[in-house]
């Protein structure tokens with residue numbers, strides 16, 4: 001299947017595309033793909049989609065996330081092995097250092113790979129970055145950084161085309177790439193562009209079952225997770241209409257009460273954005289003695305700048321994350337006390 005494109009890789013010089021094409025031209029190379037910590041649908045989907053394509057071409061590919069990912073992302077038909085560092089440190093490390101090429105997917109700075117950061121920086125062969133987050137740092141030999149893309153999966157499709165490997169995409173790769181796009185766009189509700197739908201229309205030609213994929217991703221929850229969501233909305237949501245902001249928080253004790261498993265709180269931060277007039281939401285979750293923060297916004301309110309400034313984080317304009325070393329209560333107090341500083345911007349935000 002041959003399709004036009006390339007023009008859309010706005011930030012990527014043709015030299016980079018040509019060089020990466022050369023690097024990957026001889027099968028078979030040992031390749032490790034590393035997604036970001038706490039991998040989401042885009043991190044896993046783009047890694048498996050590219051990984052399967054490279055494997056079909058003849059490369060020896062492994063995906064090595066630093067930590068585990070939710071069950072609703074564990075149904076892929078891909079036969080690319082996934083070795084989770086936290087579950088098998090020795091093997092994960094061996095795979096990384098035995099590789100000829102390391103591909104970092106869906107993150108913009110090495111520290112987003114958590115405990116794999118040091119290994120990434122020590123790796124002395126070819127490092128490639130494929131990512132759609134703003135403000136990438138220069139830690140790879142070849143960087144595909146394209147912020148106009150909805151998802152790294154959408155970008156991975158264009159990179160695959162750019163380096164001439166589109167013929168090696170199959171149904172398994174298409175399914176993984178589609179999943180990355182679906183999850184990072186909130187089931188096509190934000191960040192989509194003409195190119196997103198062009199890529200999706202190409203992926204559909206591989207015969208993927210999109211109803212099944214959506215069902216795996218969105219209708220695969222435990223009853224505990226649904227009850228936790230109900231609890232959050234009913235008892236844990238604070239709304240500040242004068243700041244156009246809402247916040248939800250969960251302690252580790254509360255998570256335990258609802259038999260929390262990874263991924264259970266995925267998407268919770270988006271719910272308060274459905275309230276009329278709310279343009280900024282935060283979700284604070286206490287985990288391992290720290291507080292993980294998620295921020296979502298509408299319009300031009302910069303969730304990433306807010307997070308970078310006050311929660312040591314970053315991300316996209318409308319979807320960002322960060323961390324707080326304060327206790328949960330103190331974190332909420334800090335957040336609410338910061339809001340007046342942003343009141344003007346929040347009130348000015350148009351959608």
Ligand code: 5GP
Nearest residue numbers: 294295312313314315316319320321322323
């Ligand atoms: P989430 O709220 O789903 O964890 O993350 C939303 C977005 O922010 C994602 O694009 C994610 O990559 C980014 N993000 C999440 N946590 C962090 C963080 O600690 N640092 C940075 N720089 N980005 C983050």
Ligand code: MN
Nearest residue numbers: 042106152184
């Ligand atoms: Mn992404």
